[in-house]
Amino acid sequence: MIHDLPPVEEWWPTLSIELKHKVLDDLDAPLDRDVIDAIRPQETDVNADGYDVIRLSAEERQYIREQTEQVD
Numbered sequence: 542m543i544h545d546l547p548p549v550e551e552w553w554p555t556l557s558i559e560l561k562h563k564v565l566d567d568l569d570a571p572l573d574r575d576v577i578d579a580i581r582p583q584e585t586d587v588n589a590d591g592y593d594v595i596r597l598s599a600e601e602r603q604y605i606r607e608q609t610e611q612v613d
Contacts, residue, residue: 549601
């Protein structure tokens, strides 16, 4: 699925620890609304609830795993 988020390299480092934990809880799940708001405050194409269903790509998940391993 293609989404309109900025590159993960731009938003992951600046995401709060709390929101990073929400993403890390299940990298395959759709992103939490709070995470989407932090990454892209102005909504564009949204579903009936007002939010896209956005899942990370395999490359984005790999980037996040690699960044998390560096911190551990």
